[in-house]
Amino acid sequence: MMLAAEEKSQQAYATFAEVVEELKRVGDIGFPIAAMSLVNYLKNMILVVCMGKLGSLELAAGSLAIGFTNITGYSVLSGLAAGMEPLCGQAFGSRNFSLLSLTLHRTILMLLLASLPISLLWIKLEPLMLGLHQNPDISSVASLYCRYALPDLIANSFLHPLRIYLRSKGTTWPLLWCTSLATLVHIPIIIFLTFKLQLGVPGIAISSFVANFNTLFFLLLYMSYPRAAASSKVEPLTLCTPLVMKHRSSGSEWGMLIRFSIQSCVGVCLEWWWYELMTILAGYLKNPRAALATSGIIIQTTSLMYTLPNALSASASTRVGNELGAGEPRKARLSSTVALGLAAASSTVGLVWTTVGKERWGRVFSSDREVLELTMAVLPIIGVCEIGNCPQTTGCGILRGSARTGIGAGINLYAFYLVGAPVGIVLGFVWELGLVGLCYGLFAAQIACVVSILFVVHNTDWEKESLKAKCLVGENYYASSSSGHQQQQPVKCDEESTVVTFIQEKNNNNNKNSELH
Template identity: 45%
Template sequence: MVGAGLLMYLRSLVSMLFLGRLGRLPLAGGSLALGFANITGYSVLSGLAAGMDPVCGQAFGAGRPSVLAAALRRTVALLLAASVPVALLWVAMRRVLVAAGQDPEVAAAAHEFILFSLPDLAVQSFLHPLRVYLRAQSVTLPLTCAAAAALLLHVPINVFLVRTLQLGIRGVAIGAVWTNVNFLLFLVAYVVSFSPSSGELSFHGNDKAIDDDEEEEMEVEWGRLVRLSVQSCVSVCLEWWWYEIMVLLCGVLADPKAAVAAMGVLIQTTSLLYIFPHALSCAVSTRVGHELGAGRPAGARRAARVGLALGAGLGVAACAWAAAAARGKWARAFTADAGVLRLAAAALPVLGAAELGNCPQTAGGGVLRGSARPGTAARVNAAAFYGVGMPAALALAFWPGRMDFAGMWVGMLAAQLVCAGLMLRAVLRTDWEEQAARARELTGAVDDDDDLKSAAGHADEDKVKAGNGMLVVTVC
């Protein structure tokens, strides 16, 4: 997952670099557009797709591939439906931003960017569920290979659109969508070409006629998936929105264009650092789900504790890297604007300190996701980011004698430290026997003890063949 994450980060980095070379206004407009898109669209789709994680991970551990395929189909349908109102909001983006007090020139550039990003909603509606579906089965190498192939095409695509066709900010938006389409097509080609007859990587469930009892059970399964998806969406959005709200708030600081552009640079930086704890979180979620689905609560407990320890280590490493970047020329890779560089350099050390909390709390979120407790994660994020972080950031950024741009990142630091403490408390107080029982109910194995034992052995064999282990899943 680290490999795929780094490759997709490089894709977004290339897009940001092309925006930066177009000038301050396109960079600010693109950053604002991405912030708006993340708040209203990408975070929603990503959060809804995360509802698949516990279902697919635990179903694979229980040896029930048909449950995985059903979850994939239903989640794609759910995301496509959710994309419709999001698209309508994107069309009206310029009026919304101007009414919210954003600079009209920046708002116009952002609106132009997001209009040409509309097709990406449909692409992401397939891409997010497919990635979860494969990852839940420890199939991570194809994700990395597909991301690498898409990235190889991304630079020439941007050169063609931005320089050859002179499309400017439109070309950057179209290039990002084009690359995501390539990524999706490569993954679909893998599934179609290498889907084993067992159905573990098949999009197809059982096509036989269903009776009334089976139809009722399908409605129950739909209800479970929607509940988990909505709770996961709330959890993801509460954290993701905080970052993007900071981008929007930059538009009303003393120097809005420099502040928005600097925030774009720092969001790219924190996105790079987030790749590693996010990959760890996915690995922890998958491993915890497998162990619970196979009826091994002790293994789930062990995976959770190892994940938290690794998260703490990643936090220390990320903090050290950010401190070094603040003294170096990291921000100059994005822009040569002196005002933007000054703001970015002042906030980078605070960003690094926030990673001391962000990395372990992200690992803890993977534990809660793998054990089908997104509601707990949502409550933790609400308390940390909006009960502590938001008031602190607003006070420090806008109060008399304010810290301005850096004050927002100090608020982020407070939020991340509180979030890490609450996540640690939730994980350490987990009743793993109870979670194993819940997993049997979620995967439909609650009344089938014999099949569960057989499936556990089957899952063990599959995980050995796939090289299943937290390190393997994380690195790929």
């Protein structure tokens, strides 16, 4: 009995070498993603700078168009694509490569279909903005940007799934190199189209989707190269498979992917839209000009700070999904613990930066005295919010990796809209704290979110999640016939049957222990 207890204790706690090894794995996945996010941030800043060079009308219209496309298009596609993370991560861990490839193609097809209603909405931007009594000149130029940006929906419909597909295999360095190369090419293209050919706002929109198509081209080129594919565990022929597979897609498989995608999309959009809501509310404050300008600085600041949490979230989702798919619940728990520890440490970076460097960072965007004073007042609050935002975002990655996307969506709904929004409105308008009050609303939302997610992660039964992963994408994914030959029919597996199996295995283990005793 004492030997069994010691063995159980050794299994429960990770050794120092295991923690170091996990840190290396998380860093190898997360560092290229963080660097890639910085490169994308640089590309977006180039767009805004070029709009500013064209004039105040183009800058205002471009800002409106970018905000509109983020809300109605890019956030939706990004959220829908995130639904493939639990399937791809766990499928790769269980070596179910057929499901991994099938999920990639299904997600691409789903995003292309979702792009159709989004494109119709982009085409109707001008009458929609005029109906909301927006400035006609600004609405006209913004509508022009959206029309020329329509091909970007196609590019993102391929890019998002491909990035998740490669990341699920731990292949993230090629993502960084391809994105960086496309951004380097993007700089001369945007200058040539916008200023040399004098296309103006259409030139900026065209250069944006050209950059994404270049990234897509470089990724496909990399994946088609056999030696590179072999070294990064990428099958060269995967993308050559047609979208309509030879195997008939069962309704349950499609339903599972769509359910994960909708839940992920809701969670992503609810968080993205809250920042846009704060910007809209800032326009109704007593000094809307300074409030809106500062709100724009806040959006740029949070977007830059989001690179670290986003990288940790992606790493946690990949590592947890891989280990659960491989039937290693102990390693999955270790991955989540290490990721949350890194998140807690990295959150201090944002706090120090926005507190110590608040004045210098504010002067990067504006020299207006009112805007600077308001910016210096709210940036420390945004830095404190980062203490909750980084672990919260990482926790969402853990939930995605363990196929619990619905829990994350529910937490975002109540935290941002049932806690954060009321607190921000009361403090901002009733107590007349202005934009500072709205930022305190964001702080309340982040606290509610991080406490809820940490509670869920802390109370996770990793053995149960491992069994669910095995039932979802594991080795028993295909049933065997009575003759012993494998059939191409998926095993019916729901959460209830998994829980029953888990309880039965636990009871069997308890009975064995009692017999030994």
